Amino acid sequence: MTSNDANQGENQRGTRPAVIANCSGSMGDSGYQMLRQMTLGDVDYVTGDYLAELNMSQNAEAFAAGKHPGYEPTAWDGLQQSMETIASKHIKVIINGGALNPVGLAQKCQDLIREKGYSVKVAAVVGDDIIDQVRQDLGLEHNSDEGAATQKLRYLDSRKSHVREPKRLHAYLNPKLHPIVSAHAYLGSRGIYEALCKGADIVVCGRVADAAPVMGAARHWFGWADTDYHQLAGSLIAGHLIECSAYVTGANVAGFEKIHPIEQLFDLPFGICHIDNDGSSVITKHENTTGMVTETTVKSQLLYEIQGNTYLNSDVKAYLDGVTVKEIGPNRVSVSGVRGGPPPATTKVAVAYKGGYQAQLLLNLGGYAVEEKHAFYEKQIRHGLEKHHLVEKFDTLEFQCIGTAAPNANTMLAGTTYLRVFSQAPTPEPIGGLLRVFVDNGMQHVSGAHGSTDFRCAMPIPYLSYFPAIYQQSLLQEKALILGPDGEVALTVDAGHPPTYSSESEEEATVVAAESVEKGTTLDFGPTRAVPLGDVALGRSGDKGSNVNLGLFVLNPECYSWFRAEMTVDRIKQLMGDDWREDSYSIERVEFPNLLAVHFVIYGLLGRGVSSTSSLDSLGKGFADWIRSRWCNVPEKFLI
Template structure:
């Protein structure tokens, strides 16, 4: 077991994150591991579509980021762990080996990949064996979906990564592991943990969850962005993970951004379903997480309570469900409502019977007595879907025909290209599968297979159930109306078809007020778009109320028609609402 903490530096939070991140990390403070997270449900859907068109199933962007630094990575003995392998980790590993072979000073680097997440070819086998792979939200069996899957990937844990590193790999390429596994795997290797070290693993999963989204932990996408120094270019985070799983979150000293209890709280509340955070290596009890500011840009996370992992793994299944096409138009006051209704009626008259869905959504409200033309202007997003491409080819002519017969002032951005060709829609189906069915293993550069240890015990349904938090028994606030965001910060994200919102009070004096303000009933009033159930939990140590808005995102981010497709702005929208302030 290593005596010192492991330092893991993040270099990507999603496909499209700042290209120079690896350059910055290599020029920054020392780290033992570079970790790059490139996959999300929407990214997987896009990679699935690209692979179907003959493109590589892995993230080429990540290869181009790493290649200039291969010799220096070898010289410093840095390990690299990334899920950029996407649907083809073996293919990305092979391409990396070719680049290493052609790079002077890098030839000693060994590349391994983790396999076992891709289960698309086994769906028939699972069905025959009685595995329904029911949809996590609707309970419907996969066989009743009505669409033909093109990809299915299980979320693996970190022990395949740990096994590859222990066998001598310098770079480990994975497909669909959980985002936190990219940190928990190297920590398990470094400290010699076994699958029974639940508390330590839970701590590493927590640290991994904090740094997995890059600058999210250093001030990016943060309600308090005005307080963040160097916000024009916030740096990437580092996790220092000790042998007991406790950690310190920090960043490269010379980079912009900041690491505070609030920036870490924001990411801790991001994309969770409640106090029980289920991971393939451990169940994390997030309600035991304690944060403390240890110094400038250093937030300590004390030991976290963990328990056995669930007996099942989440599986992301994707299928093409048709095509879509959209455009943005602009409508200028007065009578925006009437103009949008005319637009909707005119497009329906031309497209009804040809498209499956037509959505016309005005964005915002024109100013009263506007100071300039743009304050009077409301963007209008128009989108149509169909099972086949051909009917959607009517869309552009239908929109284009309205310039002289539509509402007064009808226009689009004349400097933007007009969409004329539909693009594929990929839908996401979240399911569960018994982990024992998965063939989780690592493959070394010489083809050697390394099997992954399994936990001795998995959790029971009772142990995995989210706790029930009763509504607070507090009097309703009676102060003057204020903007909720005047005293709170928030972060929102997506979990399949559900959106989650964490709202917390930076000032301890406002915690009871927030609890009394954001009851389930009041949340329903403040968020009329949330037609489904709202599940509410409290995190007293974080002074946070957490809400899961069930079904807000339809069938998931890759296929719903919301403009805010994956719910990233829901938290800020909630903060904009006016509520009764503290008395």
């Protein structure tokens, strides 16, 4: 599409694959990525995901107080840079960067359009903000901090009998101490589709699901019905593959150390999908850019942050058992075999409430007798807290040893570890007391202990606790608001609801595959050697609320029989070593033979989730590489 033939894409709608390019996967992605996707090659739609579990809730109070615009600044930056190209090329843009204020960002766009004299129509999708409904359901008055909630929210994983709820998950039942700050339902593509059908060129959304912009674009391109489940499911997976910035073009890919020259991973382009009318897709990138799109990068992203072999969305339920990933050319990978079915009756709601206060103390411990030093400080600090009757006033108090001192270290840094004391409490007083105990003992330290002179991270700071809940889709009031040239709402379109729902509820949907090998069965693959699992397996992991997902796969098809037999639930527990907690965690496991992969969800590993977890790896991104670093007995014939 060029400015001389601006309507070419519109005239070709439905006659060829839709070309959809992603411009953002988080609030930090620069605005220029939007313009870059529009100008490096021909695309029909540009989509962007700017939201995570944190940024909307973190800005909610400031937005309510008039101290924050409510939308993501990088989204507005991208629209400003790209508006002339949007107008000249007739590229449609769908983003969730409207965040807390999609109407406000849409109106900013309309102001710029009117100022420049462009012929561009703007719409906003609303209905995700359900904080008033949640407060009403809990028996709370709007903005009330008195009384107590009369019932609990339904936890996302509440119907999984093996899942244990994180401690203090329902602290919001005391709204005076833990008031709810935000509650946003994950909308699908219905409002987006309605806006595009009414002629919108820019669709600004709040909290729609990460893949919803891609789904809405594909649905508009082909005119799919609500019940075209296989097609919708295919577009859901295509959206999942490209929505995360450069994760499908080389970023966050296991085995990066074997890529030469490493400069290929600098200034990476973002992903593009070509979606066909049957829902199959080809994942690619613009030509003459860095990075790469390969079976490895696509499989890695496909296995990232999924629930298992069923991917849930408020428009469709996608079944991944038959998914196939195949390289069909340089930087072109086809994805097919995804099946779809009616969506669940519920959708996810991201609820945030004031969790209290948290802080961390960091102390450097190294040199001689490091383990004894860590043990000493934990005992010394606990002794001081008990002396002041503070121990019971903490929600969380953990003493974490970070790193291992190298024996006979050639540098002091190589012989140094961290003691991380992580604490959370409903009020700042216990954490202040912890710091006082630490300072009181400052000159009573063991030999060689040393610390930073910056104590800012040790001061109590407020934090938000994340609660993933479920909500009935039939209660949502999703709408597309079409703006007129003056920036006012000229037309309101009700997005409606799915015509039918699946019989399974969302939280029950994951199917757990049986272990590959029956007990007592022995498979002989020849002599083995103890090596890091990463010598034969790649993988990726990420956060799913309180949980971490782990997808591992091998490249050699002959290795898969051993791999699927080796990667059992018990093996993952063993590989987690002392981090495994039988009384707190549980694991689900599924296999993806077409991907040569085995996938796990470790429930409870992140406590109450990203914003309030005590884990150093709060997003779960490092978990896969740690597991890959653990040693397994691998058949020698699979080692090169």
